[in-house]
Amino acid sequence: MFTVVLHKRALSHDRITIHRTKGLSGLNIEKVEQFYTLLNQSALLIQQDLDGTFIEGLVETGENIVDEGKVHVEDGLPGPETVEQLTKLYQSMDWMSLTPEEKKQVVQLALIKAAKEDLLQPNHQPTPDAIGVLVAMMIELFFEGKQSLHLTDLSVGTGNLLFTIYTSLVSRDKSLTLTGVDNDDSLIALASTFSALLGIPIELQLQDSLQALLINPADIMVMDLPIGYYPKPIDQESFQTSFEEGHSFSHYLLIEQSINYMKDGGFGFYLLPTSTFEAEEVKSLLSYVQKVGHVQGIIHLPSEWFKNEQSKKSIFIVQKKSENSKQAQEVLIANAPLSSDKEAYHKFIADIRHWKTEQGII
Numbered sequence: 001m002f003t004v005v006l007h008k009r010a011l012s013h014d015r016i017t018i019h020r021t022k023g024l025s026g027l028n029i030e031k032v033e034q035f036y037t038l039l040n041q042s043a044l045l046i047q048q049d050l051d052g053t054f055i056e057g058l059v060e061t062g063e064n065i066v067d068e069g070k071v072h073v074e075d076g077l078p079g080p081e082t083v084e085q086l087t088k089l090y091q092s093m094d095w096m097s098l099t100p101e102e103k104k105q106v107v108q109l110a111l112i113k114a115a116k117e118d119l120l121q122p123n124h125q126p127t128p129d130a131i132g133v134l135v136a137m138m139i140e141l142f143f144e145g146k147q148s149l150h151l152t153d154l155s156v157g158t159g160n161l162l163f164t165i166y167t168s169l170v171s172r173d174k175s176l177t178l179t180g181v182d183n184d185d186s187l188i189a190l191a192s193t194f195s196a197l198l199g200i201p202i203e204l205q206l207q208d209s210l211q212a213l214l215i216n217p218a219d220i221m222v223m224d225l226p227i228g229y230y231p232k233p234i235d236q237e238s239f240q241t242s243f244e245e246g247h248s249f250s251h252y253l254l255i256e257q258s259i260n261y262m263k264d265g266g267f268g269f270y271l272l273p274t275s276t277f278e279a280e281e282v283k284s285l286l287s288y289v290q291k292v293g294h295v296q297g298i299i300h301l302p303s304e305w306f307k308n309e310q311s312k313k314s315i316f317i318v319q320k321k322s323e324n325s326k327q328a329q330e331v332l333i334a335n336a337p338l339s340s341d342k343e344a345y346h347k348f349i350a351d352i353r354h355w356k357t358e359q360g361i362i
Helices: 029-050 054-066 080-091 100-117 129-142 160-170 185-198 250-260 274-278 282-292 342-359
Strands: 002-005 017-020 148-153 175-182 203-206 218-224 262-273 293-300 313-320 332-335
Touching (some): 029 054, 029 080, 029 100, 054 080, 054 100, 054 185, 100 160, 100 185, 129 160, 129 218, 129 262, 129 313, 129 342, 148 160, 160 185, 160 218, 175 185, 185 203, 218 250, 250 262, 250 282, 250 313, 262 274, 282 293, 332 342
Parallel strands (some): 148 175, 148 218, 175 203, 218 262, 293 332
Antiparallel strands (some): 002 017, 262 313, 293 313
């Protein structure tokens, strides 16, 4: 299969690396390449005709593919010549002949292309599949025996993190309900299009995640958090993680908001820069979390996934308090190995399972 490494919030746009490795059985690499090429060509044709962004082209061509190759024309665009070219491209595609894993790889490659073509700001770039697979493994370990789960992402963006987790967990016979919220209309449109292409049902809401939300409580919150300051004033009566003066950290506020919409005993898996835990300001975040929940673990991601040590990330694992929950006496602190190191990876999983049992985390 392809292992696609995209250094989110750290990748210069001329550094996109695609590695071929042994992977899922039955994955046809040539087929993935062929369909990605066709998807890319059709998106570029639409982009040029509409004089828009590559993401707009991707959304349009994705909707055409979902509509069985019928080209959507509005106000005479795309023009007749482009419609003819697109029709021929769609006729050469049989999207439904792809396996779910192959579809996911095509989508991942298209997202990388979109990040490069549209020069997406760091907070908008898609979460790499390798990270999503690792988060899925964490969810599997913390929710062993539970088959039905509601996952929510309050910074869903293109949806790639949720889609990767879904693809990984459904193969393990998990029944998942997905909800995504974001305030960027183009990213939400892309997430909606890709959910249709992948056959992954998701409820998407276009709104500011720090306002009141109409969503059902989640078993699990997963977020690759946007790092920076929230541009609007926030008072401490609304958010305990807000700063007394100046703008507050959006990533702190989003963690607090996500816990508000989490079921008692539920878990949050948050992707944060590793440097976050070394900053003085983190004390306010940890103080809040300990009031309403438990800091259960921090998993440091492999350095090889990032451009440099400054851009390295970790998974912050938080559990919301419930009648049956308890703080681990020994917080899980671990370094995730590369999945290609099978022996180290299996030991890593076994050690976490042993820690969870020993600490009585449920």
